[in-house]
Amino acid sequence: MQPTQQPIYFDNNATTRVAPEVLDAMLPFLHEQWGNPSSIYGFGRQLAKPIELAREKVAALINAEPREIIFTSGGTESINSALQSALDTNPGKRHLVTTAVEHSATLKFCARLKHKNFEITFLPVTAGGQLDLQLLERAIRPDTAIVSVMSANNETGVLSPIEEIAAICRGKDVLFHTDAVQAPGKVEIDVKQSGVDFLSLSAHKLYAPKGIGMLYVKRGTKYQPYVIGGGQEQGQRGGTENVAGIIGFGRAAELAQAHLHDTHTRIRALRDQLENGILKSIDGVNVNGSRDARLPNTSNLSFKGLEAEGILLSLDEQGICASSGSACTSGSLDPSHVLLAMGCDTARARASIRFSLGIYNTEAEVDFVLQQLPVIIAKLRSQLKSEKTYRSKATA
Ligand code: PLP
Numbered sequence: 601m602q603p604t605q606q607p608i609y610f611d612n613n614a615t616t617r618v619a620p621e622v623l624d625a626m627l628p629f630l631h632e633q634w635g636n637p638s639s640i641y642g643f644g645r646q647l648a649k650p651i652e653l654a655r656e657k658v659a660a661l662i663n664a665e666p667r668e669i670i671f672t673s674g675g676t677e678s679i680n681s682a683l684q685s686a687l688d689t690n691p692g693k694r695h696l697v698t699t700a701v702e703h704s705a706t707l708k709f710c711a712r713l714k715h716k717n718f719e720i721t722f723l724p725v726t727a728g729g730q731l732d733l734q735l736l737e738r739a740i741r742p743d744t745a746i747v748s749v750m751s752a753n754n755e756t757g758v759l760s761p762i763e764e765i766a767a768i769c770r771g772k773d774v775l776f777h778t779d780a781v782q783a784p785g786k787v788e789i790d791v792k793q794s795g796v797d798f799l800s801l802s803a804h805k806l807y808a809p810k811g812i813g814m815l816y817v818k819r820g821t822k823y824q825p826y827v828i829g830g831g832q833e834q835g836q837r838g839g840t841e842n843v844a845g846i847i848g849f850g851r852a853a854e855l856a857q858a859h860l861h862d863t864h865t866r867i868r869a870l871r872d873q874l875e876n877g878i879l880k881s882i883d884g885v886n887v888n889g890s891r892d893a894r895l896p897n898t899s900n901l902s903f904k905g906l907e908a909e910g911i912l913l914s915l916d917e918q919g920i921c922a923s924s925g926s927a928c929t930s931g932s933l934d935p936s937h938v939l940l941a942m943g944c945d946t947a948r949a950r951a952s953i954r955f956s957l958g959i960y961n962t963e964a965e966v967d968f969v970l971q972q973l974p975v976i977i978a979k980l981r982s983q984l985k986s987e988k989t990y991r992s993k994a995t996a
Pocket of ligand 1: 676677801802804813
């Protein structure tokens with residue numbers, strides 16, 4: 601039977617529902633305290649304190665100092681800002697190191713830099729989606745301004761050894777940024793322990809609204825603002841503060857600490873139940889990415905012979921939201937750059953879908969997917985078989 605809650609949402613790496621606690625914290629800043637924090641009068645100025653409280657909460661989530669946090673419009677802006685700042689504050693250095701499996705916020709920014717005659721090394725990954733640290737070490741040059749490696753891959757959930765990468769970068773005296781957008785509430789983040797110079801987060805991945813994020817800049821690291829305008833954020837990021845968003849982010853950061861335990865126990869168990877159930881009941885399914893060093897909520901699976909699009913549309917008909925990591929261009933899904941970089945062939949990359957669980961998922965929802973998916977796959981495979989028979993008869 602279909603669970604009552606609609607939709608059955610297994611796409612929490614794409615975005616998350618705003619938690620009721622987060623919405624409650626935000627509402628007064630939309631209804632009542634809606635002033636501009638930069639105003640001279642008390643109605644605006646009174647917002648400085650709640651913003652600083654939120655900054656403390658976000659800082660606590662990653663074990664940073666509040667003054668090391670710059671609020672931004674989200675993960676993309678934070679990533680762009682960190683990379684650009686590293687180049688602006690190191691004018692003699694024209695080389696960056698990143699990986700082939702980063703989010704497009706990094707990849708497309710690097711592609712633009714390439715057009716401006718910067719040199720970029722895109723490091724390959726193993727079949728399990730992992731980075732070879734020796735390759736990374738060898739890729740760093742005297743003119744490398746920054747290394748940027750994601751903490752957790754959004755498509756496969758594969759984790760990077762951030763502490764080890766930071767140590768390599770420190771040893772080579774090069775800045776290190778990590779895109780940690782997929783990490784909070786799923787794995788522990790401790791900037792003091794890991795020693796990263798820059799770290800990007802986005803609030804809409806942790807049950808807060810879209811359009812708010814933050815960039816951590818380690819104290820003492822030179823920083824050149826990317827978005828310039830007013831003197832907000834101590835002159836580090838121009839633009840009137842998204843006050844309600846910042847407050848929501850602060851509340852979500854508090855909740856994320858509490859979610860960590862649930863994600864590592866209940867959510868991990870649900871993910872494993874889903875993944876093992878699919879592997880047991882459907883033939884020709886493979887897990888993409890290392891199953892060991894992986895986010896506890898993510899499962900990326902390929903279904904031999906099929907196209908992700910057909911599976912996702914059939915799941916959608918049953919009210920189930922999942923996704924492929926691929927972009928949709930001209931009505932068909934491109935194969936995922938992440939899976940291709942892991943050595944999957946185009947057919948397997950096109951046949952892959954991602955389930956990403958969150959705190960609101962239930963066992964009844966997992967059971968429903970396990971009931972529906974084998975039927976969907978069998979139907980799609982039999983359609984494919986009849987089409988092939990028809991085509992071979994037509995050409996005979
Ligand atoms: N980096 C990763 C790993 C992501 O998953 C995302 C969002 O999908 C981003 C960056 C971009 O974040 P935002 O949507 O806040 O710009």
